[in-house]
Amino acid sequence: MSGSTTDNAPEDEQSGSSQAVEPSAQAEDEKAAAVRRVSAAGRRWRAAQLAGCAALLAVALTGGSIALGALRDGGTATVASSSSAVSPGLMASGDLDAGIKAIQAHLRGQPRDFGSWATLGLAYVEQARTKGDPSRYPQAEQALKKSLRLEPDNGQGLAGLAALAAARHDFKGALTYADRTLKQNPYDERALCSRIDALVELGRYAEASKAADLADERRPGIPVFTRYAYVHELRGDVRTARAVLERALSTATTPGDIAYVAGALGQLAWNQGDYDAALTDYARALAADDNYLPALEGRARAQAASGNRAAAIKGMEAVVARYPLPGPLVALGELYEDRGADGDKARAGDQYALVDAWTALARANGVNADLDTAMAAADHGDKAAALRAARAEWARRHTVHTADALAWALHVNGRDKEALPYARQATATGYRNASFLYHRGIVELATGDRKAGRSHLTSALKLNPGFSPLGAREARKALKEASK
Numbered sequence: 066m067s068g069s070t071t072d073n074a075p076e077d078e079q080s081g082s083s084q085a086v087e088p089s090a091q092a093e094d095e096k097a098a099a100v101r102r103v104s105a106a107g108r109r110w111r112a113a114q115l116a117g118c119a120a121l122l123a124v125a126l127t128g129g130s131i132a133l134g135a136l137r138d139g140g141t142a143t144v145a146s147s148s149s150a151v152s153p154g155l156m157a158s159g160d161l162d163a164g165i166k167a168i169q170a171h172l173r174g175q176p177r178d179f180g181s182w183a184t185l186g187l188a189y190v191e192q193a194r195t196k197g198d199p200s201r202y203p204q205a206e207q208a209l210k211k212s213l214r215l216e217p218d219n220g221q222g223l224a225g226l227a228a229l230a231a232a233r234h235d236f237k238g239a240l241t242y243a244d245r246t247l248k249q250n251p252y253d254e255r256a257l258c259s260r261i262d263a264l265v266e267l268g269r270y271a272e273a274s275k276a277a278d279l280a281d282e283r284r285p286g287i288p289v290f291t292r293y294a295y296v297h298e299l300r301g302d303v304r305t306a307r308a309v310l311e312r313a314l315s316t317a318t319t320p321g322d323i324a325y326v327a328g329a330l331g332q333l334a335w336n337q338g339d340y341d342a343a344l345t346d347y348a349r350a351l352a353a354d355d356n357y358l359p360a361l362e363g364r365a366r367a368q369a370a371s372g373n374r375a376a377a378i379k380g381m382e383a384v385v386a387r388y389p390l391p392g393p394l395v396a397l398g399e400l401y402e403d404r405g406a407d408g409d410k411a412r413a414g415d416q417y418a419l420v421d422a423w424t425a426l427a428r429a430n431g432v433n434a435d436l437d438t439a440m441a442a443a444d445h446g447d448k449a450a451a452l453r454a455a456r457a458e459w460a461r462r463h464t465v466h467t468a469d470a471l472a473w474a475l476h477v478n479g480r481d482k483e484a485l486p487y488a489r490q491a492t493a494t495g496y497r498n499a500s501f502l503y504h505r506g507i508v509e510l511a512t513g514d515r516k517a518g519r520s521h522l523t524s525a526l527k528l529n530p531g532f533s534p535l536g537a538r539e540a541r542k543a544l545k546e547a548s549k
Contacts, residue, residue, distance in 0.1 A: 161192055182212035183221035190228050195358065197388045197423070199430040205229050206431075220249050220256075227259040231266070234433035236462060239263040254284040261292045268464035270299060270494060287313050287322050291329050298333060299465065301495025307333055314349075323353035328360045335367055336497060338529035343367040358384065362393050369400060370531025378404065391420045391437045398445060403534035417445040433461070439470040444535075448477045465491045465501065473504045481511040492521075499525040499532035503540045510547055519547050 168185045172178060186208035193201035206229060212222035227242035240263035246256035257280035264273035277293040290313035298306040310333065314326040331346035344367050350360035365380035381397040398416035401409040420441045424434040435454040442451035455474035458467045469491035475484035488505040492498075506521030522544040531537055 161188060161195065164188060165192065177215055179212045179215035179219055180221055182208050182215065183219065183225045186212065186222075187225045187228055190225070190232050194232060195388075197390045199427040199432050202229065202233060202430045202432065218245070218249065220246050220253055223249075224253060224255045224259065227256060227263075231259060231262055233431050234266075234436070236263045236266040240267070252283050254280075254286065254288060257284055258288045258292055261289075261296070265292075265296065265299070266464060267462045268467070270296070274300075287317060287326060291326060294329065294333075298336075299494055299496050301497055303333065303337060303497060320353040324350040324357040324360060327353065328357060328363060331360060331363045331367070335363060335370075336499075336529065338370075338499070338527075338531070340367045340371045340531070344371070358388055362396070366396060369534060370529075374400065374404060385416070385419075389419055389423060391423055391441055394420045394423070395441050395445065399534045403538070413445075417441065421446065433458075435461075436467060436470055439474050443470070443474045443477045448474070452478050459487075463490075465494055465496050465498075469498075469501045469504055472508060476504070476508050476511065481508050484508045485512055497528060499529035500536060502528065503532070503536055506540070507543060510543060515547050519544060522547070 165185065165188050168181055168188065172181055172185065175181070186205045189201045189205035189208060193199055193205070205225070209222050209225040209229060212219060212225070216222070223242050223246040227239045227246065230236070230238035230242060239259055243256045243259040243263060246253050247260065250256070257276070261273055261276045261280060264270075264276055274296050277289070277296045280289045281293055290309050294306040294309040294313070297303075297309065307330070310326055310330045314323065314330065317323045317326050327346050327350035331343045331350060334340075334342035334346055344364060347360045347364040347367065350357050351364070354360075361380060362384050365377045365384065368374075368380065369377035378397070378400050381393055381400060384393045385397050394416045398413040401413040401416070420437070424438050424441075427434040427437070435458040438446075439451045439455035439458060442448065442454065452474040455467070455471040459471045461467075468487045472484040472487035472491060475481070475487065485508050488501075488508045491501045492505055502521045502525035506518045506523075506525060508518075509515075509521060510518035522540050525532065525540055526537065526544070
């Protein structure tokens with residue numbers, strides 16, 4: 066490969082200064098401030114021991130032995146060892162950009178350092194994810210392939226390709242690369258985690274559960290604990306999921322890990338309609354890292370469900386201004402539609418148009434965006450395109466999410482009898498998701514099963530009455546009409 070990955074890599078990334086993304090509502094600010102005061106003393110002694118990310122990363126890379134895993138506390142960081150799996154919370158701030166620049170500088174001097182090429186590739190994968198910029202994926206692929214040309218079948222390079230494949234929604238490829246890595250090193254944490262993720266996203270839940278048990282035996286820690294919790298949540302075992310996440314939070318010491326696990330707890334609470342707990346968990350996450358995207362997005366959703374629409378819109382606007390990803394874009398569009406002020410219809414349309422732009426960019430950079438297309442277009446775009454995308458995704462993998470997407474795409478195209486088996490499959494594992502229950506209830510009403518339809522709509526609103534600004538409103542309306 067040419068030297069373009071380092072020479073032409075962008076040098077204008079955001080610095081990581083730590084201005085908050087958006088001023089939160091007073092109540093949430095107070096919660097975050099309270100948690101921050103409690104944890105400040107514990108963080109201060111850690112901060113005194115940490116070196117700057119770029120310098121430390123450059124030194125560590127000299128041996129070609131680390132994989133990217135910078136943990137942030139303001140402008141400081143530690144670096145994880147090569148076996149560490151990178152949790153979604155670890156590299157969400159500007160320290161990642163500083164780390165990339167350090168790796169680039171190192172590789173200009175030592176271009177045959179295969180470990181550093183693998184690290185750079187993984188860093189680009191994470192940068193694409195945290196910034197919502199799929200154009201980084203081709204750069205990641207170049208760097209990882211360079212690593213493997215220099216040292217065929219090296220574990221870092223294979224694990225990086227597994228992460229890249231998963232990011233592009235090529236879950237069969239991710240599983241293949243994870244298995245190849247584990248043949249060389251059965252204790253590779255990143256590969257163990259990638260294997261769980263791939264099996265989950267392929268809908269192979271029984272195998273994913275076994276993979277999570279194995280990973281917990283071999284490399285117990287936060288990356289494994291959070292995946293173990295999600296596998297249990299998908300089976301409806303919320304109590305175990307929460308207990309595992311609380312255990313993980315009790316062991317977390319870095320701001321990145323605290324934000325990641327607390328954010329996962331917030332999402333779990335949100336799914337169960339416990340908005341006060343969700344806001345408290347998101348406050349814990351933001352006290353550790355006030356730029357942590359999942360917590361910012363989750364807090365806005367919880368604020369909306371709690372009736373604080375103004376704060377929710379303000380928060381979600383700040384999220385999409387920095388991270389224009391399909392989920393937040395659709396959420397913001399629906400918040401505008403629900404508010405219904407002058408110009409809100411046009412504002413909502415702008416958000417949905419941005420989803421189309423993002424999916425086009427994603428596809429151009431090797432990402433399978435069919436599920437995103439199906440979910441957004443069914444309610445806010447081309448319904449025929451939504452059905453094509455949902456069918457294509459179902460052909461690749463059978464998960465509760467793809468079953469739900471296909472059921473809803475069939476419904477909005479007037480094909481409810483075809484939709485019903487998929488709506489049932491989406492809820493078959495016990496996963497407690499109000500949107501899935503809502504979709505199933507609407508499909509059942511459309512097929513003439515009023516009793517089942519009323520039951521599932523009631524369950525959706527009981528579980529999470531604010532699951533969607535528009536969906537919850539439609540659920541209440543449909544339930545009222547079906548009860549006449």
